[in-house]
Amino acid sequence: MFTDARSKAVVFIAHCILNQNSISDGTADYPGAVKEIMELLCASDVGIVQMPCPELICLGLDRGNVYESASPVVEENTRIRGIMGSDSAAEKLKRLVDDVVFQISEYLKYGFEIRGIVGINRSPSCGVETTSKDNREVEGEGVFIETLRNELGSKGINLKFVGIKTSEPEEAVKTVRELIAGD
Numbered sequence: 001m002f003t004d005a006r007s008k009a010v011v012f013i014a015h016c017i018l019n020q021n022s023i024s025d026g027t028a029d030y031p032g033a034v035k036e037i038m039e040l041l042c043a044s045d046v047g048i049v050q051m052p053c054p055e056l057i058c059l060g061l062d063r064g065n066v067y068e069s070a071s072p073v074v075e076e077n078t079r080i081r082g083i084m085g086s087d088s089a090a091e092k093l094k095r096l097v098d099d100v101v102f103q104i105s106e107y108l109k110y111g112f113e114i115r116g117i118v119g120i121n122r123s124p125s126c127g128v129e130t131t132s133k134d135n136r137e138v139e140g141e142g143v144f145i146e147t148l149r150n151e152l153g154s155k156g157i158n159l160k161f162v163g164i165k166t167s168e169p170e171e172a173v174k175t176v177r178e179l180i181a182g183d
Contacts, residue, residue, distance in 0.1 A: 002110060009046045010107055011180055012100065013037075013118045014126040015053035020166070022053040022061070024076055026069030029166040036169045037118075037176055044180050046115060049103060052096050054125040054144040055080060058089040073122070077132030081124030084143045097147045104157060114159055116179045119145050121163035128163030 002008060017037050020028040041048050055063065063080055065071055071079075083089060107114055119128040119142065127142035141149065145161065152159060162179050164172035 007045045009113045011046050011115045012049045014120045018050050022056045024063045034166050036173050058092045074132045075135045077124045078135045116160035119163045128161045
């Protein structure tokens with residue numbers, strides 16, 4: 001099965017790597033996709049699986065910031081992290097995680113290689129090494145990544161997670177290049 005031209009290698013990426021329009025006001029570094037990352041992924045012949053944007057799905061596009069882009073990023077991210085802890089957001093978050101875990105399980109079931117998961121450091125939802133909390137960037141995971149990692153772990157699935165910052169494109173490319181190369 002699946003003996004055609006496909007590489008049978010995929011990488012899961014945070015939604016905003018393909019679509020900066022989905023993130024909160026004042027936090028976008030690109031008008032659309034993060035070009036350097038997309039060029040690298042397309043040239044590498046891996047499949048690109050865009051994970052859902054937990055904040056967009058749980059909170060909508062207007063995240064309710066009355067100060068709009070004038071808010072410092074970590075303060076806005078801390079505010080969003082707090083809202084993502086509400087019961088209604090947590091229910092939606094669980095469904096999103098379940099959908100991603102299903103996709104990962106399907107790829108693994110059919111012998112695909114999942115090179116890893118790319119999140120966005122400092123994000124209240126998709127941070128891998130860092131997140132925003134108490135109006136600071138701190139070590140730790142965002143709520144979506146933490147929930148995803150825990151759910152995968154409960155199923156015995158261990159994947160590599162890496163975090164990038166779109167404001168640091170050279171470092172981001174290096175990190176993703178190492179991930180897809182299997183380093």
